[in-house]
Amino acid sequence: MVSSMEIHGFSPRIRTVSIEEGAKIAGNMPITVNFSKEMKAVDIEVSGATGTTTLDPEGWKATWTPSTAIPEGTHILTITGTDTEDQELEEFEPISFTALPPDTTPPDIDAAACEPKNGEIDIDPQKLTTIKIVFTEEMSEAKVDSFEPEDAKWMFGSHMII
16 A cells, blocks of 8 residues: 655746745845745745845745845846756746835734624624735734733623623
8 A cells, every 4th residue: 555655757847936926025125035845955036136045945935035134126046946856947938026115014903804803892702714814015924922822811891701
């Protein structure tokens, strides 16, 4: 009986890139690339800018981080690499994008757009299936460090249940 199977011989492909053709990004924004196979080496380059490419320990994701802010204007992103079988990355169509001044304003939570609202009362915890947190700008990633339902404070009318 076969419990797992690896497929060899197929060239790796790019699954996703954190920017799209024609995107406008902050000049200090890192660029992330996800691959279809485990990669051994990846080179991400941005015309007119210097940066460092880091491959995650599993080899499926690479991140290019600018050494200094990408100069304002139009740039070309190119990606090359080889997988753990020494197969070249499938040809990748370079992406043209525009760098804007670096974003120096930290993101914040848009309390008016969050659900439930801060201070909202009479919430039935049995019906609350989703907690929606909205930020004031697009986030490449975000996480909640911790949330334990038993730590939640629920308001019913004028009574707080802890």
